[in-house]
Amino acid sequence: AQKITQTQPGMFVQEKEAVTLDCTYDTSDPSYGLFWYKQPSSGEMIFLIYQGSYDQQNATEGRYSLNFQKARKSANLVISASQLGDSAMYFCAMRESLSNDYKLSFGAGTTVTVRA
Amino acid sequence: SQTIHQWPATLVQPVGSPLSLECTVEGTSNPNLYWYRQAAGRGLQLLFYSVGIGQISSEVPQNLSASRPQDRQFILSSKKLLLSDSGFYLCACSGKWDEQFFGPGTRLTVL
Numbered sequence: 001a002q003k004i005t006q007t008q009p010g011m012f013v014q015e016k017e018a019v020t021l022d023c024t025y026d027t028s029d030p031s032y033g034l035f036w037y038k039q040p041s042s043g044e045m046i047f048l049i050y051q052g053s054y055d056q057q058n059a060t061e062g063r064y065s066l067n068f069q070k071a072r073k074s075a076n077l078v079i080s081a082s083q084l085g086d087s088a089m090y091f092c093a094m095r096e097s098l099s100n101d102y103k104l105s106f107g108a109g110t111t112v113t114v115r116a
Numbered sequence: 117s118q119t120i121h122q123w124p125a126t127l128v129q130p131v132g133s134p135l136s137l138e139c140t141v142e143g144t145s146n147p148n149l150y151w152y153r154q155a156a157g158r159g160l161q162l163l164f165y166s167v168g169i170g171q172i173s174s175e176v177p178q179n180l181s182a183s184r185p186q187d188r189q190f191i192l193s194s195k196k197l198l199l200s201d202s203g204f205y206l207c208a209c210s211g212k213w214d215e216q217f218f219g220p221g222t223r224l225t226v227l
Contacts, residue, residue, distance in 0.1 A: 033214040043204055045160075045218035052214070091159060095214050101167055102148050102210045103175075106160040 003027065004092050004107035012113050013082045020067070021077040021110045023092035029053075033095040034075040035104065036066065040088040048090075051075055079112075087114045118143040120219035122207050128225045135180075135194040137222050139207030142188070148210035149190040151182055153203045154221075160206065166190060202226045 005024045013019040025034065036048040051059045051066045059066040067076040079086055089111050093104040119142045129135060141147055148167050152160040162175045164182035172182050179198060183191045190207055202225050208216040 035215060037218075043206075043221045043223070045206060045208070045221075047211075047215050047217060050215055089157075101165055101173070102214060102216070103150075103162060103165060104216055105162075108159045 003096075003105040004094055006092055006107035006110050008110045009108070010111040010113070012115055013079075013086075015084060015114055015116050016081055018078060018080045019082055019112060021079070021090050021092075021112070023075045023077065023107060025073050025075060025092075025094050027073075027094065027096050029096045034066070034068070035093040035095070036064070036075075036077045037091045037093060037106075038086075038088045039091065039109070045091070049077070082112075082114045084114050084116060087112060118147070118209055118211070118217055120207055120209055120217060122205075122219040122222050124222060125220065126223045126225075128227060129197050130227055131199055132196045135192070135197050135201070135224070137192040137205055137207075137224075139190040139192075139219055140188055141190075141209045144188070144209065146187060149184065150208040150216065151190065151192050152206040152208065154206060155203050164192070197226045199226050 003026050032053045034051045038046045038048050049059050049061045049064045049066050051068045058068050063080045065078045089109045091109045092107040095104050121140045150165045151163040154160050166172050166184040169184055180194050205222045207219040
């Protein structure tokens with residue numbers, strides 16, 4: 001079964017507007033971590049933001065914020081004040097349990113195109 | 117903070133030829149290391165991971181193998197490449213907390 005689901009293959013957003021990228025996850029572990037990565041056309045994977053399952057507050061990092069709804073098992077990424085440089089593919093990922101392997105499961109990704 | 121090096125950056129190889137991709141890490145010790153493959157426009161598939169020297173776990177059966185001869189060196193190999201081995205290969209290492217940091221990747225084309 002798919003552990004991470006990203007239902008939006010592609011999105012367009014106007015410069016300076018906010019955009020929300022959807023991510024739902026599936027796990028029975030009580031302890032897990034959720035991540036968002038950005039992959040520009042160059043291919044590098046850039047870590048953006050992290051949310052722990054026990055964190056009481058939504059994570060924020062600059063223009064990125066994670067809308068964590070634990071009961072719904074969703075971890076949407078919100079990018080505020082979009083910039084042209086935000087055009088990229090975005091991946092949601094999850095690490096389950098407290099095992100020492102720290103394996104991540106990735107979603108299929110969402111391509112964001114910012115329009116001027 | 118850690119830095120991950122991968123080489124080569126791009127590679128074009130004929131079917132049936134061998135493969136060796138190298139990944140080295142700086143700025144950390146005893147990291148967990150990972151090899152991922154990404155098909156064009158798709159998500160990442162975990163191929164191998166290692167929690168220490170000589171310790172390799174395989175996630176999917178394939179004609180690829182991995183080795184970790186040194187603490188901060190991770191090698192992906194194949195004796196005979198297949199067309200389906202084409203893709204973008206990313207090496208990653210574990211961060212101080214839960215995150216993974218990625219190298220710049222190697223684009224492999226098998227013809």
